[in-house]
Amino acid sequence: MEKERHQAGPCPYDKQCGGCRYLHLSYEKQLEEKRRAVRELMQSHCRVHPVIGMEDPWHYRHKVVSAFGLDQKGVPVSGIYEENSHRIVPVEACAIEAREADAILKTIRTLLRPFKLRVYDEDSGRGLLRYVLIRSGCFTGQIMVVLVTASPVFPSKRNFTDALLKAHPEITTVLQNVNGRTDSLILGDRYQTLYGKGYIEDTLCGRRFRISPASFYQVNPVQAQKLYEKAVELAGLTGKETVVDAYCGTGTIGIVAAGRAGRVLGVESNPEAVRDAVANAKENGVRNIRFYRDDAGHFLKSCAADGQRVDVLFMDPPRAGSSPEFLEAAAQIRPSRIVYVSCSPETLERDVGILEKAGYWAREVWPVDMFPWTGSTEAVCLLEPKARPRKDSGKNGGGRNGGAEAKRDHAKGKGVH
Ligand code: SAH
Numbered sequence: 001m002e003k004e005r006h007q008a009g010p011c012p013y014d015k016q017c018g019g020c021r022y023l024h025l026s027y028e029k030q031l032e033e034k035r036r037a038v039r040e041l042m043q044s045h046c047r048v049h050p051v052i053g054m055e056d057p058w059h060y061r062h063k064v065v066s067a068f069g070l071d072q073k074g075v076p077v078s079g080i081y082e083e084n085s086h087r088i089v090p091v092e093a094c095a096i097e098a099r100e101a102d103a104i105l106k107t108i109r110t111l112l113r114p115f116k117l118r119v120y121d122e123d124s125g126r127g128l129l130r131y132v133l134i135r136s137g138c139f140t141g142q143i144m145v146v147l148v149t150a151s152p153v154f155p156s157k158r159n160f161t162d163a164l165l166k167a168h169p170e171i172t173t174v175l176q177n178v179n180g181r182t183d184s185l186i187l188g189d190r191y192q193t194l195y196g197k198g199y200i201e202d203t204l205c206g207r208r209f210r211i212s213p214a215s216f217y218q219v220n221p222v223q224a225q226k227l228y229e230k231a232v233e234l235a236g237l238t239g240k241e242t243v244v245d246a247y248c249g250t251g252t253i254g255i256v257a258a259g260r261a262g263r264v265l266g267v268e269s270n271p272e273a274v275r276d277a278v279a280n281a282k283e284n285g286v287r288n289i290r291f292y293r294d295d296a297g298h299f300l301k302s303c304a305a306d307g308q309r310v311d312v313l314f315m316d317p318p319r320a321g322s323s324p325e326f327l328e329a330a331a332q333i334r335p336s337r338i339v340y341v342s343c344s345p346e347t348l349e350r351d352v353g354i355l356e357k358a359g360y361w362a363r364e365v366w367p368v369d370m371f372p373w374t375g376s377t378e379a380v381c382l383l384e385p386k387a388r389p390r391k392d393s394g395k396n397g398g399g400r401n402g403g404a405e406a407k408r409d410h411a412k413g414k415g416v417h
Helices: 002-008 027-042 099-112 157-167 221-235 252-258 271-283 296-306 324-333 345-357
Strands: 063-070 076-081 088-090 129-136 143-149 173-178 190-195 200-204 207-211 242-246 263-268 289-293 312-315 337-342 360-368 378-385
Touching: 027 345, 027 360, 027 378, 063 088, 063 099, 076 099, 099 129, 099 143, 099 157, 143 157, 157 173, 157 190, 200 221, 207 252, 207 271, 221 252, 221 312, 221 337, 221 360, 221 378, 242 252, 242 296, 252 263, 252 271, 252 289, 252 312, 263 271, 263 296, 271 289, 296 324, 312 324, 324 345, 337 345, 345 360, 345 378
Parallel strands: 143 173, 242 263, 242 312, 263 289, 312 337
Antiparallel strands: 063 076, 063 129, 076 088, 129 143, 173 190, 200 207, 337 378, 360 378
């Protein structure tokens, strides 16, 4: 079995990469360990369920970045940066990355010489190819290859693309991205589509999603499906609710929830992701959703100021967690359920603590193993108001939603779509 093979022969890059922390454990033990870690943080707040694990926890990463550079002998290599350094560890095959990526990267390495394509040398700043980003649709099989170059001048790009497509007809789109910066960000701002549509699509929970090179999309779609299903289940939707999907990325959670809600407002700061979200709603025929390009805290604060009624608030912030402004506005709007999706149990705990002080209590936490073998754990937490405020108390001026019902259409018409 695949699983046993991996456990018998640990990863050859383990020490230098540092990405996988639990390779020495069985998968079951690893899930127990992850639950223990979440419990340590969250058990004083609420019940922590067993971790929702993955049936086949290998080759799940559908976003792969490989750095190109020279080794100590000046030979071009591609792989990962050694932990806390800028030395590239050449990687032939990774146990958690999508299999198709390894083969494509190998082909790109063999095409370097015939196309006289020089890899970028960080020390001298010379050479062209810096990174290759490969994103694949787990359920559609579509594949995107992004060639990240130090300069826009890539003389043989058409022929190079043709050769790559000849070796891998499964690739559905190829882009060039120009990144001339010296920091550690992978993608620059400029793109040129060399082949195909410039994006790929994937399906999740029966919906179709467009993924552009820089848009956030869960790297483990098999588990993302379980995560979203759990989040929507915890929201207890009946078809009437006004829902906010905060930090919505390409609109995934909101679009999945829309079929069971009255209407959905999605908010996201990355313009590319918002464009994808608008296209995704259209593609899926979802009409009761509207997306706003805004800072989630600023958006929620204006909802609170407008007396906007929100019944369910989904929030899925990045690792750093949410902002005081957002949490304060959430407590003021007082949705009957907050479903907090978190990729960092530490910031989840911090934010749950803030919401508890503001009148909520955490009911349950479901950890989901989105990143098997690594130290990361995703979790979804349900929060509910502690008790309904008395009519004469609170700044809302009475009523559970601060008399918002009369004004509930206030935010309509301001969205991107
Ligand atoms: N819910 C989505 C995306 C979650 S990732 C999904 O499951 O696919 C977090 C998202 O928050 C990213 O798309 C990021 O661009 C966005 N983001 C980060 N800071 C933000 C902020 N202050 N306001 C709004 N969106 C933000």
